[in-house]
Amino acid sequence: MIKETHMRPFFAGEAPQLQLLTQLDTQATVVTVTALARTLGWDRNTVSRQLQDLQAALAPFAPAVQLNWDARGVHYWRRGDFNLGTVVSTLVRQSYAxxxxxxxxxxxxxxxxxxxxxxxxxxxxxxxxxxxxxxxxxxxxxxxxxxxxxxxxxxxxxxxxxxxxxxxxxxxxxxxxxxxxxxxxxxxxxxxxxxxxxxxxxxxxxxxxxxxxxxxxxxxxxxxxxxxxxxxxxxxxxLLPAEQWWQRDSFVEAHRSEVAPRLAAWQRALPPLTATAATALVAGLTRSLVWQHRFNDAPLLVGGDQLLAVRRQQPTFQRAQRRLQAAGLWPQEAYGQLRAEQLLRHCWPQLVTPPTVTVVLAVDAAPVDRQAFQRQLQHRYAEQWRVKMTTDTAHADLVVTNYNVTTTRPVLYLNLPVTLGDWQRLDTWFAQLVQG
Structure with a gap:
């Protein structure tokens, strides 16, 4: 969805086929024409006509993406490594802007x-x-x-x-x-x-x-x-993963004098930190400082990946946040709060250890999409769960796949890259896990 958010201002509206494709790509199962008409606010004839147009538009991309329908409903399938961005330019025209x-x-x-x-x-x-x-x-x-x-x-x-x-x-x-x-x-x-x-x-x-x-x-x-x-x-x-970044002592040392006052203020506000947490906090403050120097504009810190972050809800995190607010270290601006949250997350794993959830990823997709999804999955739910990837289907907490699999474990069927609908289903599953 980040792609659409950034891309659509530069395209002329949304073609009906694009609306239909977006809806189909969020569906987990076969969907009826009536259900599509109700969701899109169209009549059945319009849906049928747009399905025919969309099927013709997708034909050059077969077998990577396929669309058919019969008495049971509309059948849509996309191969895991096929990026829908390839199709968008054929469905919409670029605006003058x-x-x-x-x-x-x-x-x-x-x-x-x-x-x-x-x-x-x-x-x-x-x-x-x-x-x-x-x-x-x-x-x-x-x-x-x-x-x-x-x-x-x-x-x-x-x-x-x-x-x-x-x-x-x-x-x-x-x-x-x-x-x-x-x-x-x-x-x-x-x-x-x-x-x-x-x-x-x-x-x-x-x-x-x-x-x-x-x-x-x-x-x-x-x-x-x-x-x-x-x-x-x-x-x-x-771009460098935090676990590698923390080990770059020379890089941290080069900015130590600038970071020291901020570090002291944060340490006074937070509960006592372990040595590992303190090291992580130093790295986080240094990383933020260097970024700010390079871009010289705090709103630019709000990047696409960071916008996917979900605010932590655990009491321990909230208490730490209140301490920072009381010490005047919690910014008022939304982008500043996001940066502060990023810093607090550096030491959060040392304040509380979340329970582990094991996930099997059995998806036919390009390696780059698989790696990106694993990282997104782990980051998205890091507040409440330590998501661990495994190949042990028999004992996994969740199996994510686009194959037909036989297992007694919970299964979610999706393709990569994931859609907004896929994330909503994952959010629902993890929310139910919390309630359970």
Whole structure:
């Protein structure tokens, strides 16, 4: 759903087929035409007509995604490694606002008027669409310089914006940058070797998009004072798993003097911490400080992955939060609170150990999607459960699969990447586990 949230402002409305596809992709079982009509607010004839159109639109993507219907209802199936983003561009047309943004991103046209001439739009139409672009960019601290016809704002903020757009629009579907992907991958490999760190496949893919943004911007003449250090800090603060990050003593040491006052304030406010928890808190404060230095704009800390985080509800966490509030360390702004929660989570595992839930993931999907789902699953429910992946189906607490399996254990059927409906079903299952 993050993809849709970021992508839809740059597309012209929602085509009926896209609405229908989104609904089908959230269904766990066969659904009747009547049920679809009720959910979508259409009549049965409209549903039948749109099903025919959608079936024709999906035909080129078979057998990765299939749609059929019979007397029992509508049968929809998507292979686990097939990204629906591949289909979206065939179901909707990019709005003028989207075309403006991509033109600015690639610096294709030298001026507003030249852009209008290129896609056969009047200047007044371009300016009306530009207002929509400006409204979207404002949240990132970026504007459009209409005379120069380019993005304007702090360079780190522009790069953050471009990453969010390209990652959430194209993701694993295609490579949207002018810099060849082979060049970016080679740069990333050398960078990781220099830092002596490893990244999961999903994080490596994110890193290539970050580097793609950075190298395209440099080719356009937009540079930072220290590109190498910026990439280093980006990997260390945004992509490196916390368990690896905490071990980077030299990186923490370089910022110790800046972190010390904040650390002392947090330690005074929190209950006594174990040595491990204190180390984690130092790492978290350092990580936040470096991120803030690099992007120089706190709202940018609210990234897509962080928006998936669910606030902790355990009494121990709430007591710690109240202590920080009483000490004046809990920000008033929503984005600041999110950052504070992230920091508190660094030491949370040492304040209380959640019970373990074992999950079998038996899904036919690409490795990058499997790894991403495992990380999301563990992070999403980390507040209440320690989610442990296992292959022992006979004793697992939950089996997640898109196969026909025979087991006495609870089973949830879903494909990867997961949909909003899939997460809702997982949330329901974990909520019932709490009640049980």
């Amino acid at each position: 989207g075309q403006i943004f991509e033109d600015l991103m690639s610096a294709t046209s030298p001026s507003l008027i030249a852009f209008g001439l290129r896609i056969h739009l009047s200047e007044s139409t371009v300016r009306r669409s530009l207002r929509q672009v400006t409204k979207t960019l404002r949240a990132y601290g970026v504007t459009v310089a209409t005379r120069a016809w380019q993005l304007q704002g702090p360079e780190p903020a522009i790069r953050y914006l471009l990453f969010q757009y390209t990652w959430n629009t194209y993701g694993t579907v295609s490579w949207p940058f002018k810099t060849p992907v082979s060049v970016v991958r080679r740069t990333l490999t050398l960078t990781l070797a220099r830092l002596g760190v490893t990244l999961a496949a999903s994080d490596r893919l994110k890193a290539t998009f970050w580097l793609g943004v950075s190298q395209d911007r440099q080719h356009l003449g937009h540079h930072l004072a220290d590109e190498t250090q910026w990439v280093t800090d980006l990997i260390m603060t945004e």
